[in-house]
Amino acid sequence: MITYADLAESVILGDEDLVIEQVNSLVAAGNNPLEIINDGLIGGMNVVGVRFKAGDMFVPEVLMSARSMAAGVEIVKPLISSSDMGASIKVLLGTVKGDLHDIGKNLVRIMMESSGLEVKDIGIDIAPEAFAAAIKEYNPDILAMSALLTTTMNQMKATIDKLAEEGLRDKVKIIVGGAPISQEFADSIGADGFAPDAASAADLCKELVKK
Ligand code: B12
Numbered sequence: 654m655i656t657y658a659d660l661a662e663s664v665i666l667g668d669e670d671l672v673i674e675q676v677n678s679l680v681a682a683g684n685n686p687l688e689i690i691n692d693g694l695i696g697g698m699n700v701v702g703v704r705f706k707a708g709d710m711f712v713p714e715v716l717m718s719a720r721s722m723a724a725g726v727e728i729v730k731p732l733i734s735s736s737d738m739g740a741s742i743k744v745l746l747g748t749v750k751g752d753l754h755d756i757g758k759n760l761v762r763i764m765m766e767s768s769g770l771e772v773k774d775i776g777i778d779i780a781p782e783a784f785a786a787a788i789k790e791y792n793p794d795i796l797a798m799s800a801l802l803t804t805t806m807n808q809m810k811a812t813i814d815k816l817a818e819e820g821l822r823d824k825v826k827i828i829v830g831g832a833p834i835s836q837e838f839a840d841s842i843g844a845d846g847f848a849p850d851a852a853s854a855a856d857l858c859k860e861l862v863k864k
Contacts, residue, residue: 655679657692660725664697665704667717669724676725686732690767694725695852698764702850712756719760726767733769742862744772745793745825747779749808754801757831757851761797764851770858781808781815788821795858800831809834810842826861830854 655675663671672694679689701718704710710718744765748758755777765772773791775783788796796816800806809829816822828846829839839847846861848854 655682657688657696660689660693661697661700664694664718664722664725665700667714667721669717669721672721672725673728676728680729680732686729689729690726690733694722694729695764695767698722698760699852702852706850715760716756719763722767723763726763730767742770742795742858743791743793744770744795744797744858745775745784745787745791746772746797746799747775747784747787748777748799748801749805749812750778750780751808752800752802752805753777754799754831757801758799760851761799761830761854765797765855765858768855768859770855781812784812785815785819785821788816788825793825794862796825796827797854797858798827798829800829800834803833806831806833806838809844813843826858828854828857828861 655678660672660675660679663675676689679693680686698718701710701715705715746758746762748755758774762772762774773787773793775787784796798809798812800809813822813827826845828848829844830848834847836847846857848857
């Protein structure tokens with residue numbers, strides 16, 4: 654009998670084949686798809702986040718865990734009705750201009766999608782004008798920007814200024830994140846929120862849209 658703890662452990666180990674096998678067994682045994690995601694897959698990924706921060710896990714291992722988790726989510730996703738997922742929160746996500754780091758951004762996307770948000774990921778090296786154009790095109794509830802370099806974090810402010818200039822600032826809630834970003838920095842550039850990791854980024858979106 655497979656438990657959610659077993660599944661979480663397989664995510665932590667980054668064993669994609671085992672994750673797929675266990676998710677299929679849990680589904681076949683009639684477990685609730687949302688519980689499989691929250692208690693098993695995200696549960697494991699939360700531990701990975703903590704261990705990575707503590708220096709007990711490294712980027713390649715984090716990526717294997719993220720890939721395993723995503724493989725599990727793919728199996729369960731079709732079983733979840735959009736009303737269960739509380740969908741309808743749309744997030745536009747990208748890494749700012751001059752910045753090519755996307756590992757953290759991709760984790761944020763996986764976490765958001767697996768907690769039911771609809772995410773449009775427009776990639777890396779996104780200029781303020783491109784964020785503005787994408788807001789017009791996709792009409793998201795939330796704009797989420799990632800930056801990993803101290804030299805590119807100011808592009809977040811440049812993007813917020815650009816949105817203000819185009820009259821788009823109040824159409825979206827803006828959240829920011831990435832290793833050099835802090836709550837103080839987010840406040841200083843007039844963002845609506847900051848989250849230190851992918852799991853809390855998803856929660857933050859739900860909180861901001863509730864308001
Ligand atoms: C992998 C990596 C690279 C890879 C990127 C591959 C890729 N596809 O992303 C490569 C080799 C390309 C690279 C290049 C460079 N890198 Co680099 N890189 C890293 C490294 C080792 C890991 C980053 C990472 O992926 N972490 C793992 C993820 C999971 O963590 P994360 O990104 O922080 O994301 C989490 C949170 O921050 C948060 N989050 C992230 N985004 C968002 C967004 C929102 C909205 C929210 C709410 C939350 C959130 O959630 C995530 C998951 O929990 C870091 C060192 C480090 N330890 O951080 C250096 C680092 C970021 N790089 C650095 C540098 C200097 C560079 C280069 C300039 C090197 C060079 N001279 O060429 C180039 C710049 C290229 C460019 N223009 O972007 C420096 C930055 C220094 C600084 N203070 O600015 C670092 C810190 C290394 C160092 N100590 O010097 N790099």
